[in-house]
Amino acid sequence: MNALAKQPSILVVDDEPLLRNSLCSILDYHGFPSSAADGGKSAIAALKNNAYEVVLLDLCMPDVDGHQIMNWIIENQLDTCIIVVSGDTSIDSAISALRQGASDFLRKPYEQDELILKIRNALTKRRLEKENKTINLQLKESERWYRYMVNSSPDFIYTLDANGYCTFCNDRVKTLLGYNKEDVIGQHFSTLIHAEDIDIAQFAIQERRSGNRAACNMEIRIPHGSEATMLTLEFNAFGIYDDGIDGSPKYVGTYGVAKDVTERKKAGELILYQAYHDLLTGLANRKLFKDRLEVAIAQAKRYKHTLALMFLDLDRFKVVNDTLGHVVGDHLLIEVAARLQKCLREGDTLGRQGGDEFTLLLPQIVNKESAVSTAEKIIKACGEPFYIDGNELYVPMSIGIAFYPENGENVDTLIKNADIAMYDSKAKGRNRFQLYSASMNTKFDERFSLEVQMHKALERDEFQMVYQPQINVVTGKISGVEALIRWASPLLGHLSPIEFIPLAEETGLIIPISEFVLRTVFQQAKLWQQTNLLPERIAINISSRHLEQENFVSFLAELLLEFKLDGSIFELEITESILLNDGDDIIEKLHLISSMGMKISLDDFGTGYSSLSYIKKFPIDTIKIDRSFMHGLSSDSEDESIVTAICTLAKSLHLNLIAEGVEESGQYRVLQSLQCNEAQGFLFSKPLSAHDTTELLLKNLPLGPQHLRPQHCFNL
Known part of the structure; x- marks a missing residue:
């Protein structure tokens, strides 16, 4: 049944019953399912209701003839194949049927094989036409989609x-x-x-x-x-x-x-640019600068000429950053870069190393004077004020210069030596340039060695705290002690703060050192408290970098809580340089420290700006007269005038006043006459170890000149 169902259906149209039945029998025998119509009207009715692959059509029928049926099929666009089976043997009849739409013509009587062959041929043709039509439709659809995809x-x-x-x-x-x-x-x-x-x-x-x-x-x-x-x-x-x-x-x-x-x-170009340029200033970054320097060295070597490398560093840039913020600092760096570029020749390369450090390559110079001339031009240009966001800023430049091949024949050596020369320039006063010389290496090596040993000193507990008494000028008795740090290095010997503190500030080691100082002094204060030997006040020098740390105030609070000490025991000594960074953050921190009971002392007063606005803005309790004014106090009218003015100022502002560096009786007598509150110096005692200071506190003897005898002088 399934096989028969798949065979094409055929409609036999003939008004003669015998012929019609004969055709159906032949078709059934050959596996072609068929239906029969006894005339034109019944054929049209069957075609309306069913689809046939082939119609075997007799032309001569009484009611509706075969020609009319073909016309109806064409008018209704039926998809079927017509084979005319007619008794009319004339050629004209066959031609007329084929023209009218028949696919083939078979004369009666016909051979059975001929009939089956024509049916098979018609079906094959029909199948091929369908396949061809399908392929054409697919091609048109494919072309339509192709055009759509191409244009879309x-x-x-x-x-x-x-x-x-x-x-x-x-x-x-x-x-x-x-x-x-x-x-x-x-x-x-x-x-x-x-x-x-x-x-x-x-x-x-x-x-x-x-x-x-x-x-x-x-x-x-x-x-x-x-x-x-x-x-x-x-x-x-x-x-x-x-x-x-x-x-x-x-x-x-x-x-x-x-x-x-x-x-x-x-x-891609942006990524490449960013890989070789400083994003803030647009200058060459370290990588690009080193590449340019390598090329310049290769050319200098080939053509036997000289090149110069400069290392440039802004002086006081940190003050700008800390005081006015990083946004102003960034704008300043952009302006500095623009001003530097105006000082250069075509072919020179200016790069930013990072922070406030720049490098400059002069690839071909006639002589050293050419580099010196450029350095002088840069220093002059950067010496002019910068106007950034309504601020007038001065940030002079320190420059180190190294030459190829005299000061190095490769990139790293030249950069290192120019950097060394720049540090030497800073050490000699800043806002200047310095040509590299081999002798600088010794200083640099010493500095590097000092930094290495300082790291080890923290690990090995080589730092020690000493205490120098502060004397009440009227009674001659100890009114307080100042805690001072010393470094007993097995390799470098005994070092005073002036020998290592500046480097500690620069390298950041001052933070752990300062924490060591505070913890050690608090611990000693606790021991003195337990033995009823606690002096009225213990002064501690505070690093500006430590004070700027976010956790500084909380660190002090934790120490007070840990050692169960009252804040009024301590006086924190700060320098005028800290007050220059008069941002709200520093003011807030000092007021928080003051609220904890601790006093604030302004150290080295008279050597800096000594502005009254600082004293009004900050919670200052004590002023310390710098030791530099003590040398001529009893013999130099100018020093005496300055000290007199400071004493008058302190008295009018109700501030405690301490004179440092008192070494002679004459100085002491002048301070008494000026009603200076306190004094400290070698006249009374050198800085003492914690043990010797404890002994001194036990004796509780007056230390003024009128009371001193040789055995009272303590030496470290």
């Missing part, structure tokens, strides 16, 4: 003829390149290309090769049609070939696809 593609698609003229392009040409299709088709491809890329375009756009050798990912610049912008397109193309007359392939054109990679190209 984000890429530019084109074909060229063998001479390079455009024969097709998709709609993307308008949105991407700014051209209408009709303006591009028929034009030579070279009319679209940037002039500098014409040569490479010959291979990438008008590609003749195919397969693996075809053009792939070739980047070409194309101007946008309506804008003054340049696009970068990535081309993939291959040659199109037909069979030639002799059978060999003949090149007929090119098929290509171009992808817009402009943004990707820009992103």
Whole structure:
């Protein structure tokens, strides 16, 4: 049943019952299911209700003849195959039937084999026509989809003829390149290309090769049609070939696809730029600068000429950053970079090493004087004020200069030696330049060795605390002690703070050192408290870098809590340089410290700005007169005038006053006459170890000159 169901159905139309039944029997015998109609009307009714693959049609019927049925089939566009089976043997009848739409004509009487053959031929033809129709529909659909995809593609698609003229392009040409299709088709491809890329375009756009050798990912610049912008397109193309007359392939054109990679190209260029440039100033970064320096050294070596390398560092930049904030600091660095570039020649390379450090390469100089002249120009330019966000700023420059080949024959050596010269310049007063000399290496090595040993000193507990008594000028008795740090290095010997504290500040080691000082002094204060020997006040010097730490105040609070000490025991000594950073943060911290009961002492007063605004703005309790004014106190009227003014100021502002560096009785008598509150110095005692200070506190003896006897003088 299934096999029969798959066979094509046939309608037999004949008004003669015997012929009709005979045909149906023959068809059934050969496996063709059939239906019968006894005339034209019944045939039309059957065709209305059923679909037939083949209609075997007799022409001569009484009611509706075969010609009328064929006309009805054509008018109603029925999909069926008509084979006329007629007793009319005239040729005209056959021709008329075929013209009217019949696919074949069979005369009665017919041979059974001939009938079956014609039916099979008709069915085969019908099947082939259907397949061909299906293929054509698929081709049309495929073409429609292809055109849709081509015109909807984000890429530019084109074909060229063998001479390079455009024969097709998709709609993307308008949105991407700014051209209408009709303006591009028929034009030579070279009319679209940037002039500098014409040569490479010959291979990438008008590609003749195919397969693996075809053009792939070739980047070409194309101007946008309506804008003054340049696009970068990535081309993939291959040659199109037909069979030639002799059978060999003949090149007929090119098929290509171009992808817009402009943004990707820009992103790549930006990434490359960022990899070799400082993002803040736009100057060469370390990597690019070293590359340029390597090239310059190679050229200098080849052509036997000299080059100069400068290491530049802004003086007092940290003050600007800490006082006005990093935004102003960044703007300042941008302005400095712009001002430096105005001092340079074409071919010089200015780079930013990081922070406030710059490097400058002068690749060809006639002599050292040329580099010196540039350095002088830079110092003069940077000596002028910078106006940043309403602030007038002065940030002079320190410069170190090294020369190739005299001061080094490779990149690292030249940079190191220029850096050493720059530090030497800072050490000699800043705002100047210094030429490198070999003797500087010794100082640099000593400095490096000192830093290494300082790290080890923290690990080995080599730092010690000593205490210098502070004397009440009226009674001569101890009113307090100042805690001072000393370093007993097994390698370097005994070092005073002036020998290592500046380097500790610079390297950041001052933070752990300062924490050691505070913890040690608090611990000693606790021991004195337990033995009822606690002096009225213990003064501790505070590093500006430690004070700037966010956790400084909380660190003090934790120490007070840990050792169960009252804050009024301690006086923190700060320098005027801290007050220069008069940001709200420093003011807030000092007020918090004051609220904990601790006193604030202003150290080295008279040597800096000594501004009254500081004293009004900050919670200052004590002023310490710098030791430099003590030397001429009893013999130099100018020193005496300054000390007199400071004493008057302290008295009027109700501030405690301590004079440092008192070494002679005459100085002491002047301080008494000026009603200075306290004094400290070698006249009374040198700094003492904790043990010796404890003994001194036990004796509780007056230490003023009128009370001192040789045995009372303590030495460390």
